[in-house]
Amino acid sequence: MNTLLDRFTDDLLPGNDHWPAATEIEVGAAMQHLASTDSEQKSLFYRLLDFLENHKERPALAEILEAKDSELFGFAKVLAFEAYYIHPKVREVVASRSMYANRSPQPAGFPVVTRRVIPWNEDEILWRSDGTERSNEVLIEQKKDPKKTWTVEEIRQWRR
Amino acid sequence: MTALHDEVNVLVVGAGAAGAAFTWRLASMGVAVTCLEQGEWQSPESSLTSLENWESKRLRERSPNPNIRRNAADYPILDDTSIIKPAIFNGVGGSTILWSAHTPRFRPSDFRVKSLDGVGADWPISYWDLAEYYEINDEIMGTSGSHGDPGNPPRTPRTTPPVPLGLAGSRIADALNDLKWHWWPSDGNILTLDRGSRKACNGCGPCEMGCATGARASVDITYWPEALALGAELRTGATVRRVLVDTTGRATGVEWTDHAGQERVTHAIVVVMACNGVGTPRILLNSVSKEHPRGLGNSSDQLGRNLMLHPIPVVTGVFDEDVQSWSGNDAFALLIQEFYENDESRDFKRGYEMQVTRGQGPLVTALGGFSHDIPWGLGHHEAFEKYFGHVATVAVTCEDLPHPNNRVTIDPSVTDRCGVPAARMSYELEENSKKMIKHGVKSATALLVKAGARETHAKPFAPSAGFHLMGTARMGSNPKESFVNQACRSHDVPNLLVIDGSVFASAGAVNPTPTLQAVALRAADLLREDALV
Structure with a gap:
């Protein structure tokens, strides 16, 4: 060469x-x-x-x-x-020289080492109203029960 | 050459995220729909991630930049007048073939930026008009995540649990808890459990090369199989040259060229454009006629203007610990919306989100990864060992404000394989963006330091990150200031729809795909409700 x-x-x-x-x-x-x-x-x-x-x-x-x-x-x-x-x-x-698994990404993939962390702010509603009545209604509902499981049917009702 | 003619009912141009969702929705209501796509179907193997030299492919055949990749289906996009370069894909699935599938939603305030904060333009619709469509889309695409994010309106439980945080993500989550900054596991169209023929994510890394297991959604494996089963028709290798109109101003169909170079004309009752924020204005600007001398439906001169791209500064932190940053889905694990909403105490309008991305494979790390050139020569190997596996990057997605001079035009000096003039992107950063970038880099740096990074490296924006193409045929109530109405219909041409990211009146500070898919689903419902088809 x-x-x-x-x-x-x-x-x-x-x-x-x-x-x-x-x-x-x-x-x-x-x-x-x-x-x-x-x-x-x-x-x-x-x-x-x-x-x-x-x-x-x-x-x-x-x-x-x-x-x-x-x-x-x-x-x-x-x-x-x-x-x-x-x-x-x-x-x-x-x-x-590292922890790298020397293979192509597929087909085996790579195990992802992780740790579970809980967000500090689970119960504090942080989004901003857009000034509409619907926004204010949803904010009130969500503040009442931040962990509520919502359904598609309930969400469909938000449409004008 | 004599063109071959045929006739269809609804004609969609473009089989990407929006075109697929729209076609499926109409087909599910029994409407006859035909879609023309200039690219082809992609096999799972085409991701090339099983090859030993996969990283080399990422720089070439699987590059997100069509000007580098230069596949047969790619059209030229002149980008020397844009500081951010295009990142799109042409084929069944569109840019979802090469996306990272991060799917946060717009917030309610994103639809009312003018009314609330005095900048940009309001949408004529609200978050609440789209909420149910976000849900439909999440279900079909398959969405991992965790409902209950206090930073957004409620949503239903996600399809599968969120992707793992990884070692770096866990460290950063701890730091966010200490700082008391908003964070939540990201929504993403990446399954963490098997679902039908789609397998759970195996953490291989380079999502944006394509997904061999189907864990990461693309619309060729979600919407399209269902749409075709419902009777929709999809024609591939179909390069649309222009949209045709009659003397009354109505669209009559499109002119296109097939695989073999045969010219064709397909007549339709309704024409629907879904070719992304560059491809759609390119075709419409090329569709000039006596009635539409500035491009089809362009009496407002808004077509092609207000291009919004999301400037994305990136900050990389280097950790002493080997956090194995080459593993896991590459673009997100958690999202941070502490600085999302407008804050009058800051020197810029609107805000940004931050997301934690992984590191890269050996080659891309050696080339500098997201934000840091490592030296060549004698110090190279030592530096490589310091960085490889030891980094995490915080990408800052800045809301882009519309500006008429940031735009897509056509440039007849260059043409595609069918002789259609190229698109030209012209884009510069506005003052507001520059100030926001500065703030974002400062926040991301502080976060990484808090998470234990021993050094940080910032890049003010990622020049290759032109994957969020928005605003070039925007939606609005006033025909003088917008291209389509709230139903995605052209103000000038009543049977012409635009349903892709072009219609965004504002950019938000999140990835746009779930929003544009929700818009497309809604547009299909409105078209049906109005009995136009």
Whole structure:
């Protein structure tokens, strides 16, 4: 793959003891593949390669691109991050470094850990009358019995 | 090419939230209804959430922005003149295919903002006219939640219990109890128990990519199967180009193009527009004639104006605890309406609600999630580990006031696949919104800090959040200031109805879908009562 693109992606996503560097999982090739599905993205991708070629003597390619062409940098960053974070090896690292269940959302879903909390204001009616007689009637009823179970038939009577 | 002609009774354009509800209601009364939808049916698998690279799909094929997604059924919406970008879907189910199904209702005061608070415009109907229709809609869509919210008028018991608060939601609920701010478990069209063929939510997360289990409602699995069983007809792949009128000023039907590119004309007794706050004015503005030179029914010049979008500032809190924020339905668990109503002591009119949303998957977190760019380069992985699973976001839905210059127009320099000129969105934040945003960010930040967030990050508005499209063919009593009357009928063209979010005279500060569905159900009843069909 393009060594300039490798340099650029490793600037963005360098490796460490836990995380692979972008080049270790061939992010550059994946970026090219992702961009190939859309003519607009393909054209931006070639613009990126041209930019890198024109600045190949400079040491910090990502920094230069961000400073000189923020729009192209934004495109390249999203594409590189996309290629990186959908890679199975990176997903494994995410799971090992957090409580993330390393699988697609479906079909199993994820258990939602939760706790029950009761609202403090269960009995204090807080909505505002619209100035109509109906509004005032309902407010009085609701204040009398905030926990009343209403039926559709009762609610239908509110219609003018 | 010679157009093929046919004739129907009631013709609905658009098979989304409003079109489905309206069609079902009329069909249930034995009325013959035909609906034209430019997109296709969506399979449960089309959510793509079973794929390993699901997050990549979210940025592309399942993007809510039609200009990014560019499906065959999508039409161009020019948005360089709008700071908030469109988020819609074209297909059977409309934008409910990619919505998060948060379904709070308008409050009674939302219908009388001019009379009560001196801003915007009043609706010619009240909350009380819609209350029973909210109930009908909740039942058909399937609504989780908990009745008894003191912040709203009473409603019936919900279909299933509310979605779980989650670890972050529980922390924030504790903080709200300490602050003595209003909160309540949100109503949502997400089932927490099995119901028929629809399964209980399994907490997978990305609701807005579509729901593979059917826990999260969309009208293709709720209203449409029932409407079709009642005899309604739905034609897909039908791109409507314009509404036709005769010399007496009545609508006679629509011109459209089918899957194969065949031009067609369908004549109808009544034409009903349900294409959302951008799509409806686009078709009507494109329907010019000698009698209607500014667009169909547009003698008031109100068509396309008063576009309201809900500016949504977001504040993300970062917690030391891993709150597993990648799990659970993504957009809501509880709603906070402490600052909903007008308060003369504040420097802005009307108010806002806050809702607690979850975090995101790995890719979207790395890209900054809702509100915070994390660094690239040497500090990236450390920052990612600090945020991923450790965040909760409070989204602040600000009431938007109508302004004539915030609008939808047509731009013939760009056309869709059938040669129909594109819509253009022009939208800027008004001073009132800017002040409200500032207040909302302050409140959301205080809440997250109280809940134990060690740091917070705010974004003044979410630029991608153009999913609440309202006001562009608004309802009113005065034909000079509105497009439709209280029955959703055009002031100028008596057999033309608009039933989607375009008719909203005010925006409220809540998600509009249950309200627009209630409006559509009521419009169907009124049409039948008046024996127009």
